[in-house]
Amino acid sequence: xxxxxxxxxxxxxxxxxxIRFFRMKARLVSSLVMPFLFLAFLGIPLSxxxxxxxxGIPEGMNFLDYLAPGILGMTLLFSSxxxxxxxxxxxxxxxLKEVLVTPVNRLSIMLGRSLGGMTTSIIQGFMIIxxxxxxxxxxxxVSGLLLSIVFMVLICATFIGFxxxxxxxxxxxxxxxxxxxxxxxxxxxASPAFLPMEMMPHWLKSIICLNPFTYGIDGLRGSLVGYxxxxxxxxxxxxxxxxxxLMLVGAYCFEKMEAN
Amino acid sequence: MNIKEGEIFGLLGPxxxxxxxxxxxxxxxxxPTSGYAKIGGYDVFKEREEVRRSIGIxxxxxxxxxxxxxxxxxxFHAAMYHMKKREREDRISEVLDLLDLKGKENVKIDDCxxxxxxxxxxxxxxxxxxxxxxxxxxxxxxxxxxxxxLWEYIRKLNDSEGxxxxxxxxxxxxADYLCDRVAVIDNGRIKVIDTPDNLKNSIGEDVIxxxxxxxxxxxxxxxxxxxxxxxxxxxxxxxxxxxxSGGDERVPELVNxxxxxxxxxxxxxxxxxxxxxxxxxxxxxxxxxxxxxxKEERKARRARRRGxx
Numbered sequence: 001x002x003x004x005x006x007x008x009x010x011x012x013x014x015x016x017x018x019i020r021f022f023r024m025k026a027r028l029v030s031s032l033v034m035p036f037l038f039l040a041f042l043g044i045p046l047s048x049x050x051x052x053x054x055x056g057i058p059e060g061m062n063f064l065d066y067l068a069p070g071i072l073g074m075t076l077l078f079s080s081x082x083x084x085x086x087x088x089x090x091x092x093x094x095x096l097k098e099v100l101v102t103p104v105n106r107l108s109i110m111l112g113r114s115l116g117g118m119t120t121s122i123i124q125g126f127m128i129i130x131x132x133x134x135x136x137x138x139x140x141x142v143s144g145l146l147l148s149i150v151f152m153v154l155i156c157a158t159f160i161g162f163x164x165x166x167x168x169x170x171x172x173x174x175x176x177x178x179x180x181x182x183x184x185x186x187x188x189x190a191s192p193a194f195l196p197m198e199m200m201p202h203w204l205k206s207i208i209c210l211n212p213f214t215y216g217i218d219g220l221r222g223s224l225v226g227y228x229x230x231x232x233x234x235x236x237x238x239x240x241x242x243x244x245x246l247m248l249v250g251a252y253c254f255e256k257m258e259a260n
Numbered sequence: 261m262n263i264k265e266g267e268i269f270g271l272l273g274p275x276x277x278x279x280x281x282x283x284x285x286x287x288x289x290x291x292p293t294s295g296y297a298k299i300g301g302y303d304v305f306k307e308r309e310e311v312r313r314s315i316g317i318x319x320x321x322x323x324x325x326x327x328x329x330x331x332x333x334x335x336f337h338a339a340m341y342h343m344k345k346r347e348r349e350d351r352i353s354e355v356l357d358l359l360d361l362k363g364k365e366n367v368k369i370d371d372c373x374x375x376x377x378x379x380x381x382x383x384x385x386x387x388x389x390x391x392x393x394x395x396x397x398x399x400x401x402x403x404x405x406x407x408x409x410l411w412e413y414i415r416k417l418n419d420s421e422g423x424x425x426x427x428x429x430x431x432x433x434x435a436d437y438l439c440d441r442v443a444v445i446d447n448g449r450i451k452v453i454d455t456p457d458n459l460k461n462s463i464g465e466d467v468i469x470x471x472x473x474x475x476x477x478x479x480x481x482x483x484x485x486x487x488x489x490x491x492x493x494x495x496x497x498x499x500x501x502x503x504x505s506g507g508d509e510r511v512p513e514l515v516n517x518x519x520x521x522x523x524x525x526x527x528x529x530x531x532x533x534x535x536x537x538x539x540x541x542x543x544x545x546x547x548x549x550x551x552x553x554x555k556e557e558r559k560a561r562r563a564r565r566r567g568x569x
Binding site for chain 1: 287289309317319321322323325327328332337339342384
């Protein structure tokens with residue numbers, strides 16, 4: 001057996017993702033449209049309300065500031081799920097088959113792809129941050145911005161793992177596409193990405209607390225605009241554990257998957 | 261079954277015969293349910309890594325990345341085999357030269373014509389200096405010009421790199437033109453293995469096909485028995501396929517014979533046996549039994565043969 005981690009093929013897989021990402025400009029632009037709409041047509045109008053009108057938003061905080069990290073998280077959620085499932089795209093188009101007959105082990109193939117997906121998601125994330133800043137969101141500090149990268153990485157790892165597991169279990173592109181929204185949207189709405197937990201009914205609160213995405217959003221919000229419900233270390237630990245578990249399960253599913 | 265080093269070996273069979281399945285097992289994608297195979301001394305099941313290192317594959321379905329250029333695809337593939345940058349660049353230009361792809365390597369695969377796309381797939385398949393190159397239906401979906409070109413390139417690869425090539429095909433001309441040896445397979449079983457020439461000769465020196473009018477084929481069969489120059493008779497209702505010695509001269513002889521006995525021959529034609537005749541000979545019966553439209557097919561074949569002249 002060869003090495004467990006194979007750097008050159010991993011780098012190559014990563015590079016391929018990057019080239020594809022920058023070559024498909026239309027897809028890049030369209031992935032930025034929805035976050036932009038949320039910020040422009042919900043964030044800006046709702047920020048007229050005084051913060052006292054919304055329980056859970058701290059005194060003196062603008063709703064747009066509150067929303068921006070949530071929308072950033074949403075973008076990462078969607079693009080990571082897709083990145084995880086893009087293993088499946090390759091399967092559909094045969095490319096994966098040709099990769100699987102090379103002497104590179106599957107873990108390296110999966111890690112290379114995941115790193116590629118993570119990088120492209122984070123680039124999209126930074127574009128959202130850029131758009132937010134142009135709309136007037138106040139980023140609290142440079143160190144906060146750097147800290148947010150940690151949370152972006154963890155959110156990506158979590159949902160790439162999740163997307164990969166789903167994709168390997170469903171086996172085909174049509175199946176995945178038809179249920180992806182049914183899974184993504186509840187993850188998004190059952191979190192404080194959009195509205196504070198304090199505004200939600202009691203039964204929903206417990207679901208929100210079980211949703212790992214909640215801690216990603218909280219961490220992003222804490223690092224970018226300086227307000228979080230939980231301590232950041234708490235967010236960090238929960239996400240770190242979830243992402244490791246999901247990536248391991250994802251790797252296992254990928255290892256067991258039939259190439260045909 | 262043994263495949264020799266340096267030969268072009270063809271797996272010929274109808275759709276669903278098990279060609280691709282065989283190939284997938286040899287390429288370590290599918291696990292065999294029974295039996296074993298070795299490539300260059302490595303067991304395809306137990307020593308996958310070593311096998312993968314020594315083979316190259318071109319799958320039936322396109323597996324090349326359409327969003328990348330030809331060069332990027334080749335470089336990608338080489339890196340998966342741990343080729344260093346210098347080595348990679350040298351090999352890429354070598355491969356591009358060999359397949360006449362120079363000047364096309366920086367075009368996105370999506371924008372290349374099908375023949376060129378296929379050539380890039382073949383190019384990618386032997387980037388890693390494989391000992392054995394597998395080609396699964398290499399020319400499927402190509403027009404006749406692109407197909408002939410690709411055949412030339414496959415020959416050239418075999419000559420210049422000395423690699424063993426195993427290809428599956430359901431195009432008889434392809435097997436005839438390219439392969440040193442051919443295995444005819446049907447329903448997952450090998451019917452026969454030999455060189456295309458031996459296969460052709462195995463069904464007789466010449467083949468005469470004829471058809472009798474008025475549905476009296478059965479009676480005509482009696483007339484044919486006892487003629488020493490007829491080596492083999494295959495009868496399908498009123499159509500006959502005779503393996504004969506003596507070739508064209510036997511045609512008037514047969515016509516006279518039929519006349520004398522009061523039969524009318526509606527069509528007759530003599531030709532050197534083709535690989536197609538052999539193929540029909542070895543797998544035809546099962547196709548016939550399952551589909552029952554053999555006569556139609558034979559008619560079509562005869563029409564085609566006439567058209568060729």
